[in-house]
Amino acid sequence: MKRRILLLFGMLSVFLFLTGCSEIKQPINAQSTGFWNEYIVYPLSWLIKEVAHLLGGSFGLSIIVVTVLIRLVLLPLMIKQTKSSKAMQALQPEMKALKEKYSSKDQKTQQKLQQETMALFSKHGVNPMAGCFPLIVQMPILIGFYHAISRTREIAQDSFLWFDLGTKDPLYILPIIAGITTFIQQKMMMAGQEQNPQMAMMVWMMPIMICFFAFNFPAALSLYWVVGNIFMILQTYFIKGPDLRAQATGNVGGAKK
Structure with missing residues (x-):
């Protein structure tokens, strides 16, 4: 989701750049x-x-x-x-369960959470x-x-x-x-x-x-x-x-x- 937000901001920046270019005249x-x-x-x-x-x-x-x-x-x-x-x-229920299982904020746990989440996505296509x-x-x-x-x-x-x-x-x-x-x-x-x-x-x-x-x-x-x-x-x-x-x-x- 963070990637989506960053992507949205990036595209809006491009939009502003292109609409402001001199070629619009x-x-x-x-x-x-x-x-x-x-x-x-x-x-x-x-x-x-x-x-x-x-x-x-x-x-x-x-x-x-x-x-x-x-x-x-x-x-x-x-x-x-x-x-x-x-x-x-x-x-969402399975993702919530994973977040509860790996609730610790240390780097190793968060990496494990990311791996398990991606595996869940892959499993369900x-x-x-x-x-x-x-x-x-x-x-x-x-x-x-x-x-x-x-x-x-x-x-x-x-x-x-x-x-x-x-x-x-x-x-x-x-x-x-x-x-x-x-x-x-x-x-x-x-x-x-x-x-x-x-x-x-x-x-x-x-x-x-x-x-x-x-x-x-x-x-x-x-x-x-x-x-x-x-x-x-x-x-x-x-x-x-x-x-x-x-x-x-x-x-x-x-x-x-």
């Missing part, structure tokens, strides 16, 4: 050179424009459709992440880093969206609902929704692992970070994140639905007692 087009421009930014810009053309020129609707398309492409990866989270949840890989995949897409929106004049100058796509949401509604939906999605993904303080911290840390960035970046990026979160919430519900309902029933029963 340069329009993106078919003549733009460089791996980043040719294989990530321009294809996203082209796809958003083509879908908008099919939808009567609405770039807002286009971003929603493109977001869903991207999520569908990433669906097998996200299902794997959800199943990994579910498997980690099932191992669980990869503790599997939950990080979707974050790694999504970050270039998120940065690519930022560049595609900011460097494509037609997108940046268009408006949708109450906001302009290329500027911050003037009412701050989208950033708040982005934070709330991120919290719901994280809460559902980590259901049953709340007793782990690091997991509990992650549930709150991600929404706060997303909300902070959403307050400062173009509204189109917040729109992408909100639609993606809603997709993830529905996906998680259908995959983990029985477990979530069982946990909710158990919590209600415990509260009544």
Whole structure:
């Protein structure tokens, strides 16, 4: 879990670096050179424009459709992440027993705890880093969206609902929704692992970070994140639905007692 937190901070640092680079001022087009421009930014810009053309020129609707398309492409990866989270949840009692068995904080005991924990993961075919890989995949897409929106004049100058796509949401509604939906999605993904303080911290840390960035970046990026979160919430519900309902029933029963 510590690795996941460090990885998250690392990716956010890269995000800040890339969004602050001078290239953000340069329009993106078919003549733009460089791996980043040719294989990530321009294809996203082209796809958003083509879908908008099919939808009567609405770039807002286009971003929603493109977001869903991207999520569908990433669906097998996200299902794997959800199943990994579910498997980690099932191992919590055994992991807790190991921590109690090797409760001493000396180096030798902690090394033994790590070995036993990794053996437990191996036995059940669980990869503790599997939950990080979707974050790694999504970050270039998120940065690519930022560049595609900011460097494509037609997108940046268009408006949708109450906001302009290329500027911050003037009412701050989208950033708040982005934070709330991120919290719901994280809460559902980590259901049953709340007793782990690091997991509990992650549930709150991600929404706060997303909300902070959403307050400062173009509204189109917040729109992408909100639609993606809603997709993830529905996906998680259908995959983990029985477990979530069982946990909710158990919590209600415990509260009544």
